Amino acid sequence: MAESFSFDGKDLEVIRKILSRYPHKEAAILPVLWYAQDKFGHTSPDVQHLVARTLDVPEAHIHGVVSFYTQFYEKPMGRHVLDVCTCLSCQVCGGYDMLSYIEDKLGIRAGETTPDGQFSLQSVECLGACGYAPMLQVTNKQYVNHLTPEKIDRLIDDLKAGIEPSFESMPPKQHEKDNRLS
Template sequence: MSDTYTFDAKDLKEIEKIIDKYPEKQAAVLPVLWYAQDKFGHTDPSIQKLVARTMDIPEAHIHGVVTFYTQFYEKPKGKHVLDVCTCLSCQVCGGYDILHYLEEKLGIKAGETTSDGQFSLQSVECLGACGYAPMLQVTNDKYVNFLTREKVDQLVEDLKAGKKPAFESITMPQHKNDSE
């Protein structure tokens, strides 16, 4: 591990703005960690120490937050991180089939990154979109829902070409009241 990560004056000013939005420093841990991950691409133990020192919060607390949330990367990841939901709803609807198809397509296993650094693949717990299963999230941003092999193929090609997935608005079915 290297302790060569630093926040410059601009970073410290931005972090102070983040902290000032909250009644207590500890409440700002998540957004400060997001800031650090955006800057460095991950939140390895050296970055966790930096955040702890900067915020004057125990390292154990910062580490606990990073290890609790799958959205924080403890090691460098690829340019595009594909988080495939493999929780029960997605499993039943083919989540593992999609994960295994991506493993085959990208030539990596879940938890690995392609040799060109373009893609990291992860199996994750519930992303809160059970009604759209199977689904995945692209680099802590857009969800891609109702996945099929064809949709996955298009997604990978689009990402390779620098095209991010568009926001997909899906309306949940509405329950009809018997009196209507």
């Protein structure tokens, strides 16, 4: 039996606000899909159906959109999704080593989810943190930079304990005193 998903009054109020920012309702599709994914954890077919009905847009169109963008999860994922960047700068700085380390640690391959549903692991394209390679993103949220096996161990322990990583600011090194001379 498929789960049923619905938006409550508060959700509809948010969606109404989103709609007010655009001249055409179709433009609200991406924001509303994001909102739905935050609420339900995925944009599975049932959620797509809900979004289509709520916005009164063709469901096929929603399907096409969801499957085009990689951040939307058409299938439910693990509680924590580890998106390890392996692209270019991260590749040359050991992104694949970090990916293998996590694969070994969690006992799954990239693209899989641990049997307990705690972790999904993905090898992803450039996340725009090239200067802080290798890095990963946790469930479309915080970036974890300058990965090392130790840092990964800590991260996974934290996540298991329900502690999400906090935002890691990377101020420009230019302002550091020692950078002025080299």
